[in-house]
Amino acid sequence: MLESGQILAGRYGLSRRLADGRVTEAWLAHDRGTGDECVLKVLVAGTTDERAAFLAAARLQQAIRHPRVQPCLAVHDGTPAFAVFPALPGDASRLRGRPWTELVHVLRGVADALAALHAQDLVHRDLKPANVLIGDDGEPLLADFGLAARVGDAAALAGGSPYSMSPQQREDQPPASADDVYAYGALAYELLSGYPPHYPVAATELVPGGEPAPFAARLGAPAALERLVRRCLAQQPQDRPSAAEVADTLRTLAPDTGAVPSSAERRRVELRPPPASEAPIAPAWRPAGEVMPEPSALRSEGFRRGLMVASLGFLVALAGFVFFGLPRVVAQRGVASTTPLAPASTPAAAPAPRPPAPDLQKIAEAQRAFDELRPVVARRFESLEVRGAGRWDGEEYARGRRQLADADAAYGRREMAAALELLRASDASSQAAEKLAAPALAAELVAGAAAIEAGDALVARKRYSEALRIDPDSARAKRGLERAGTLDEVRRLVAEGAAAERDGRPDAAVAAYRKALALDRDTRAASEGVARVQGQAAESAYASAVSAGLEALARKDYAGARTAFERAGRLRPGAPEVTEGLAQVERALGDRTIGAHLAAAQAAEREEHWSVALAEYRSALVLDRNLLPAQQGVEHVEPRAMLDAELASYAERPERLLSSEVRAAARSVLERARAVPSPGPVLKAQMAAVERAVVGAETPMRVALASDNLTEVTIHRVGRLGTFERKDMELLPGRYTVVGVRAGYRDVRRQLDLLPGREAPPPLTIRCEEPI
Known part of the structure; x- marks a missing residue:
C-alpha cells in the first residue's frame, strides 16, 4: 500500500493521494531530480494482462508529441509500475456552463489533439471532461490513454464512459475514429449546457438510435456551433464529421481569443465592500484538481475577508443611524429654527422592513461539510463507473449522479444548505448502488457458467469480464475467464474423443479426452468420457474372457x-x-471326487492361485454342502482371492495411481496385505509392485525449464514462475500445461508429461518469440 512520504524509483516522493481506481492510484509527488511537482499514476493491483495494458497505454502517450496532448514524462516498469506526468491545476469539469467564447478555445484544442491521433490511426475511446486537463496557461491537454487502441483492433479493451460512448462502442464494435467524434460531441454538449447528452436518463436505459434532447447553452451560443455538436452526436458514424473538420469549423466561429483564464488570473481578488443590495458573500467550492493557494495567499485572503466583514458591519450601523438617529436630529433642529408646519394631509410612509441578515456561520459550516464530503462521494462514483455500475444499477447510480450535479449547481449559486442536502442524498444513492454489486456479480457468474455450458466462448468472456469489473478479486470470475479462453479448443477435443468412441477407437478417445482435461480440468464431458471409455474397455475384456x-x-x-x-x-x-464357469469346468471333468477338489484347492493355495482354490472349495461344497474342510477353505481363501484381485488391478494398471483417491485405496489394500501372516512369494511380488507404483506416483521428478528472462512463465496447477533463463524444479508425475506470456508477443503453450518409472524428459524451452 502506498503512503505519503514514500519514495518511488529513488526519485519521486509521494505527497498526497489525488484519486484512486480499481487498479491504479494518482499521487501528487515531488521530483527530486528536477525539484518540480508532478503527478504519478501508479499500478497498485491487477492481473498480468492489466499490467501489460497499463504500460502499453503509458508508453503510447509518451510516444505522442503534440501540444494539445498531456506529455508523459517517464514510464517505470518496476514494482510498482507507474507513469509520470506534469502537475496541472484541474480538468474541464469546472468549465461546465461557461460562455461559449471561453469554451470554443478549449474545444478547438481538443479537436486538434483528436485529429492528430486519428492521423496516426489511433482512437482515444474515453473522451470526457475529466480527461481534458487545463494547464496554467488555460490551454487544454488530452489525457488518459488507458483505452486507446488502433482503428479496427478487435482485441481492444472493452469499456468507456457511459454518457460519452457512441452506439457502436456500446455494442463492442471495433474502434473507429467516429467513436471519438461522438464522445467529442458529448463533451461539447456537456460543457455548453452543463449536463451530458440524454441527461438525466441512465446510460443503461438509452434506446439504440435515440437522439439526445436539443440543448441550449447556458449563456447562448451560435447556431453553427449547436449544429456542429448535433452532427458529432449523429447515431450513424458516416453522418459525423472528422476531427479535422470540427477543428476547421471552430476556427471560423471566433478568433483565438477565447482561452480559459489562467489559474493566476482566476485567483486575483478585487478588494471592495459589497453593496448593501447584493447577497452576502459566501464561500465557493473549488474543484479538487485546482492548485491550493500558498500560505501568504491564505493570510491575504483572511485579511480581505476581515475587511469585508468590517465593511458590512459599518454599513449596517450606518443604515441604523439613517433610519433611527437621523430623523430625531432633523426633528430637533426643525423645532428650534422654524415654526411648526401644518400637518400633512397624509402620513409619511414607514420605511420597508429589511430582510434578516444571513447566518454566515451556518453558511460556512455547510460549505465546510460540503467540501469534506464531496471528494468522498466523487471517488465512490469514479469507482462505480470503473466497475460498470451504469450497466448493472442504472437507477440508483443515475439518481446519485443527477443529485451530485444538482448539488454542484446549488453550490455554484451559493445555496450551501441545499447543496449539502443534495450531496448527502447523492452519497446515500451511491452507497445503495454499491450494495447491488453482489447480486450483479452473481448474475454475471451464472450467465458466464451458462455460456460455458452452451459452448459460447465470446459470451462467456464478456460475462466473466463484466464480473471482474464488478469484483476484480473474484476467483470464480478469473477461473471462468481461463475456461473461456480454452473453451473452443476443449470443445474440439471433446468432439474428437466422441468421434473416436463412435468409430471404436477407445485409445484415441481417451487421449483426446485427457488433452481436453489438461486444458480445462472442470470439463464434465471429458471426465465422463474417460470414465465411460475405460468402463467399456473393462467390460469388454471381462465379456471376452467369459466368452473364451x-x-x-x-x-x-x-x-x-x-x-x-x-x-x-x-x-x-x-x-x-x-x-x-469354473463349476462347469469341474463338473465336466467327471472323474473328480471331493478329495480331488480339496487336493486341487490346497495345491492352488500353495501356488497362491486363490481364485482357483476358491473355485475348488466351492466345487466340493456343491457335492456336499456340509463338508467342513470345504467350508473352512472358503472362509480362508475368499479374502485372499479378493486381495489378490485388488493387488493385481493396481499392478496391471499403474496409471490409475496418479489420482490421490486411488493411491489412498491402494495403501489400504497394502496394509491388509502386510497383515497376512507368512506371505508367499506371489503376494510379496504383488506388494512390491504396487508399492513401487505408489511411490513412483508420489516421487517428484526433476524438470528443467529454459526461457529468455523476458517471458512470464506459469505452470497450470502449480503457479507462476516469473521470468528466468533456466529453472530446475521437481514436479509430481502427471501432465502439466506450461504457458509463456510476454507483452507484445504471442503467448506460447507447451505440454509436459511426467510418467512414473520413466526417465526425466529433456529440458523444456518456453519463449515468446513471435511478435504480435
Whole structure:
C-alpha cells in the first residue's frame, strides 16, 4: 500500500493521494531530480494482462508529441509500475456552463489533439471532461490513454464512459475514429449546457438510435456551433464529421481569443465592500484538481475577508443611524429654527422592513461539510463507473449522479444548505448502488457458467469480464475467464474423443479426452468420457474372457476354460458368471471326487492361485454342502482371492495411481496385505509392485525449464514462475500445461508429461518469440 512520504524509483516522493481506481492510484509527488511537482499514476493491483495494458497505454502517450496532448514524462516498469506526468491545476469539469467564447478555445484544442491521433490511426475511446486537463496557461491537454487502441483492433479493451460512448462502442464494435467524434460531441454538449447528452436518463436505459434532447447553452451560443455538436452526436458514424473538420469549423466561429483564464488570473481578488443590495458573500467550492493557494495567499485572503466583514458591519450601523438617529436630529433642529408646519394631509410612509441578515456561520459550516464530503462521494462514483455500475444499477447510480450535479449547481449559486442536502442524498444513492454489486456479480457468474455450458466462448468472456469489473478479486470470475479462453479448443477435443468412441477407437478417445482435461480440468464431458471409455474397455475384456471360457468348454479344453474364467475372475472378483464357469469346468471333468477338489484347492493355495482354490472349495461344497474342510477353505481363501484381485488391478494398471483417491485405496489394500501372516512369494511380488507404483506416483521428478528472462512463465496447477533463463524444479508425475506470456508477443503453450518409472524428459524451452 502506498503512503505519503514514500519514495518511488529513488526519485519521486509521494505527497498526497489525488484519486484512486480499481487498479491504479494518482499521487501528487515531488521530483527530486528536477525539484518540480508532478503527478504519478501508479499500478497498485491487477492481473498480468492489466499490467501489460497499463504500460502499453503509458508508453503510447509518451510516444505522442503534440501540444494539445498531456506529455508523459517517464514510464517505470518496476514494482510498482507507474507513469509520470506534469502537475496541472484541474480538468474541464469546472468549465461546465461557461460562455461559449471561453469554451470554443478549449474545444478547438481538443479537436486538434483528436485529429492528430486519428492521423496516426489511433482512437482515444474515453473522451470526457475529466480527461481534458487545463494547464496554467488555460490551454487544454488530452489525457488518459488507458483505452486507446488502433482503428479496427478487435482485441481492444472493452469499456468507456457511459454518457460519452457512441452506439457502436456500446455494442463492442471495433474502434473507429467516429467513436471519438461522438464522445467529442458529448463533451461539447456537456460543457455548453452543463449536463451530458440524454441527461438525466441512465446510460443503461438509452434506446439504440435515440437522439439526445436539443440543448441550449447556458449563456447562448451560435447556431453553427449547436449544429456542429448535433452532427458529432449523429447515431450513424458516416453522418459525423472528422476531427479535422470540427477543428476547421471552430476556427471560423471566433478568433483565438477565447482561452480559459489562467489559474493566476482566476485567483486575483478585487478588494471592495459589497453593496448593501447584493447577497452576502459566501464561500465557493473549488474543484479538487485546482492548485491550493500558498500560505501568504491564505493570510491575504483572511485579511480581505476581515475587511469585508468590517465593511458590512459599518454599513449596517450606518443604515441604523439613517433610519433611527437621523430623523430625531432633523426633528430637533426643525423645532428650534422654524415654526411648526401644518400637518400633512397624509402620513409619511414607514420605511420597508429589511430582510434578516444571513447566518454566515451556518453558511460556512455547510460549505465546510460540503467540501469534506464531496471528494468522498466523487471517488465512490469514479469507482462505480470503473466497475460498470451504469450497466448493472442504472437507477440508483443515475439518481446519485443527477443529485451530485444538482448539488454542484446549488453550490455554484451559493445555496450551501441545499447543496449539502443534495450531496448527502447523492452519497446515500451511491452507497445503495454499491450494495447491488453482489447480486450483479452473481448474475454475471451464472450467465458466464451458462455460456460455458452452451459452448459460447465470446459470451462467456464478456460475462466473466463484466464480473471482474464488478469484483476484480473474484476467483470464480478469473477461473471462468481461463475456461473461456480454452473453451473452443476443449470443445474440439471433446468432439474428437466422441468421434473416436463412435468409430471404436477407445485409445484415441481417451487421449483426446485427457488433452481436453489438461486444458480445462472442470470439463464434465471429458471426465465422463474417460470414465465411460475405460468402463467399456473393462467390460469388454471381462465379456471376452467369459466368452473364451465358454468356447473352451464347448471344445472340451478344460484347462483353457479354467484359464479364461480365472482371467475373468481377476477383472470382476466374485462374479457369478466366473463361479458358474469354473463349476462347469469341474463338473465336466467327471472323474473328480471331493478329495480331488480339496487336493486341487490346497495345491492352488500353495501356488497362491486363490481364485482357483476358491473355485475348488466351492466345487466340493456343491457335492456336499456340509463338508467342513470345504467350508473352512472358503472362509480362508475368499479374502485372499479378493486381495489378490485388488493387488493385481493396481499392478496391471499403474496409471490409475496418479489420482490421490486411488493411491489412498491402494495403501489400504497394502496394509491388509502386510497383515497376512507368512506371505508367499506371489503376494510379496504383488506388494512390491504396487508399492513401487505408489511411490513412483508420489516421487517428484526433476524438470528443467529454459526461457529468455523476458517471458512470464506459469505452470497450470502449480503457479507462476516469473521470468528466468533456466529453472530446475521437481514436479509430481502427471501432465502439466506450461504457458509463456510476454507483452507484445504471442503467448506460447507447451505440454509436459511426467510418467512414473520413466526417465526425466529433456529440458523444456518456453519463449515468446513471435511478435504480435
